[in-house]
Amino acid sequence: xxxxxxxxxxxxxxxxxxxxxxxxxxxxxxxxxxxxxxxxxxxxxxxxxxxxxxxxxxxxxxxxxxxxxxxxxxxxxxxxxxxxxxxxxxxxxxxxxxxxxxxxxxxxxxxxxxxxxxxxxxxxxxxxxxxxxxxxxxxxxxxxxxxxxxxxxxxxxxxxxxxxxxxxxxxxxxxxxxxxxxxxxxxxxxxxxxxxxxxxxxxxxxxxxxxxxxxxxxxxxxxxxxxxxxxxxxxxxxxxxxxxxxxxxxxxxxxxxxxxx
Amino acid sequence: xxxxxxxxxxxxxxxxxxxxxxxxxxxxxxxxxxxxxxxxxxxxxxxxxxxxxxxxxxxxxxxxxxxxxxxxxxxxxxxxxxxxxxxxxxxxxxxxxxxxxxxxxxxxxxxxxxxxxxxxxxxxxxxxxxxxxxxxxxxxxxxxxxxxxxxxxxxxxxxxxxxxxxxxxxxxxxxxxxxxxxxxxxxxxxxxxxxxxxxxxxxxxxxxxxxxxxxxxxxxxxxxxxxxxxxxxxxxxxxxxxxxxxxxxxxxxxxxxxxxxxxxxxxxxxxxxxxxxxxxxxxxxxxxxxxxxxxxxxxxxxxxxxxxxxxxxxxxxxxx
Numbered sequence: 001x002x003x004x005x006x007x008x009x010x011x012x013x014x015x016x017x018x019x020x021x022x023x024x025x026x027x028x029x030x031x032x033x034x035x036x037x038x039x040x041x042x043x044x045x046x047x048x049x050x051x052x053x054x055x056x057x058x059x060x061x062x063x064x065x066x067x068x069x070x071x072x073x074x075x076x077x078x079x080x081x082x083x084x085x086x087x088x089x090x091x092x093x094x095x096x097x098x099x100x101x102x103x104x105x106x107x108x109x110x111x112x113x114x115x116x117x118x119x120x121x122x123x124x125x126x127x128x129x130x131x132x133x134x135x136x137x138x139x140x141x142x143x144x145x146x147x148x149x150x151x152x153x154x155x156x157x158x159x160x161x162x163x164x165x166x167x168x169x170x171x172x173x174x175x176x177x178x179x180x181x182x183x184x185x186x187x188x189x190x191x192x193x194x195x196x197x198x199x200x201x202x203x204x205x206x207x208x209x210x211x212x213x214x215x216x217x218x219x220x221x222x223x224x225x226x227x228x229x230x231x232x233x234x235x236x237x238x239x240x241x242x243x244x245x246x247x248x249x250x251x252x253x254x255x256x257x258x259x260x261x
Numbered sequence: 262x263x264x265x266x267x268x269x270x271x272x273x274x275x276x277x278x279x280x281x282x283x284x285x286x287x288x289x290x291x292x293x294x295x296x297x298x299x300x301x302x303x304x305x306x307x308x309x310x311x312x313x314x315x316x317x318x319x320x321x322x323x324x325x326x327x328x329x330x331x332x333x334x335x336x337x338x339x340x341x342x343x344x345x346x347x348x349x350x351x352x353x354x355x356x357x358x359x360x361x362x363x364x365x366x367x368x369x370x371x372x373x374x375x376x377x378x379x380x381x382x383x384x385x386x387x388x389x390x391x392x393x394x395x396x397x398x399x400x401x402x403x404x405x406x407x408x409x410x411x412x413x414x415x416x417x418x419x420x421x422x423x424x425x426x427x428x429x430x431x432x433x434x435x436x437x438x439x440x441x442x443x444x445x446x447x448x449x450x451x452x453x454x455x456x457x458x459x460x461x462x463x464x465x466x467x468x469x470x471x472x473x474x475x476x477x478x479x480x481x482x483x484x485x486x487x488x489x490x491x492x493x494x495x496x497x498x499x500x501x502x503x504x505x506x507x508x509x510x511x512x513x514x515x516x517x518x519x520x521x522x523x524x525x526x527x528x529x530x531x532x533x534x535x536x537x538x539x540x541x542x543x544x545x546x547x548x549x550x551x552x553x554x555x556x557x558x559x560x561x562x563x564x565x566x567x568x569x570x571x572x573x574x575x576x577x578x579x580x581x
Contacts, residue, residue: 098366
């Protein structure tokens with residue numbers, strides 16, 4: 001029987017761009033280019049490796065986001081995923097993590113799954129809580145923050161490297177897995193992969209198809225409210241010295257003056 | 262006065278500093294009630310009382326160590342039901358965030374993670390967060406349900422505020438999901454004797470310029486002279502020179518110490534995201550154009566192999 005893998009990915013503003021907030025205090029997506037969140041590339045990579053090991057597997061990439069978010073899906077398809085689902089709806093603008101997890105959970109259930117894989121966090125919000133919330137909503141085991149993952153005979157195993165210990169985990173499918181950037185370098189799409197991706201199916205779903213009311217999501221339906229966003233004042237220019245043999249001593253003098261020594 | 266539920270991070274009864282900081286913040290918005298789970302939970306009571314906990318709920322069961330995260334969520338939910346708090350505060354560790362997030366969904370509440378400050382507001386607690394690699398500061402609230410907020414280490418001072426701290430055993434019923442993910446084995450991380458990276462007052466980090474695992478002792482010796490934690494940039498970790506558990510940056514740990522010393526680190530956005538809120542920033546780099554110099558209070562353009570050992574010697578000499 002085919003192993004159904006759903007990889008959740010996010011389209012995020014490029015961190016090397018000049019990111020800022022729009023007037024409604026949501027992330028301004030117009031002024032900065034977007035791309036597939038780098039940490040999600042590791043999730044796609046692990047899905048591809050798990051599918052390679054399985055007799056028969058199908059990888060669906062799923063995203064919730066505006067029109068441009070299709071770019072993130074195309075990237076994942078060109079890496080080797082089989083098909084894509086794009087949940088797109090004007091009412092989704094400004095949805096927070098609780099609302100997004102609701103949309104993703106409904107879409108995952110509608111798509112059908114044995115294994116959900118995500119990155120450890122998005123590179124924009126960097127909360128790192130979505131995988132745990134998805135497991136809660138779907139009512140399946142969470143096997144999160146894995147630096148190594150393996151799926152065999154309906155069981156997922158993996159290694160979670162925490163602050164104080166490294167844990168070996170095990171759960172039965174279906175399950176939600178998240179992987180860290182230590183799980184293995186993500187592959188670059190090949191030219192063949194990029195060409196093939198153009199022919200792969202991308203389905204578009206809206207809130208109605210997922211039986212979600214508009215007031216459960218979006219800025220108005222959000223479970224959190226941002227009251228203000230201020231750019232951090234630029235640091236006042238520091239003292240920069242060139243080392244001409246005494247740089248270490250001069251630095252010690254500075255640290256002593258700041259009472260660190 | 263409204264009660265605020267505080268989740269306690271401890272190791273066999275020894276309460277970790279971020280939890281004591283949480284108690285300081287909790288007192289700004291109500292009366293702290295602490296929840297301590299696992300072996301040694303009751304041993305946390307004295308220090309929690311010393312820092313303002315009016316009550317300490319405790320529970321221990323094999324499920325907390327044998328299965329991942331969910332048993333702790335069941336316990337936190339039991340405490341939530343027992344206390345009906347005005348807010349729930351949890352330390353922003355990887356596990357703490359997962360526990361908090363699952364509770365939030367269960368009780369129909371919003372969640373704010375990685376707060377760096379917290380104050381009382383007209384419509385509930387207001388959390389300050391750093392956004393976009395700490396280039397922005399936002400103020401947010403939970404607008405639905407009971408605020409669930411996770412707070413980063415070093416966000417508040419540890420203050421003594423003696424309170425009753427009466428210990429009460431909490432009854433926990435584990436749900437069907439509690440045993441979903443089995444912890445088959447656990448290998449404790451070897452202790453270096455140095456402070457924990459995210460909690461340290463001083464962090465000394467090395468990057469690409471350190472040029473090999475065999476040279477990292479230079480960074481470690483500087484750290485030890487200052488009683489500091491050791492960090493590493495992603496480049497150094499990816500090259501295999503230092504463990505991932507010490508990585509500072511967007512995909513590693515986010516640190517906010519009193520003093521951050523970056524050696525041989527250029528200051529890519531990935532790294533800046535993890536250290537930009539440090540109070541005082543110092544960099545040593547031979548490339549005068551390195552973006553890290555835009556952030557520093559003091560920078561030395563020079564070879565770290567000359568500057569860092571000289572600095573270490575000078576610190577040792579000054580400390581006598």
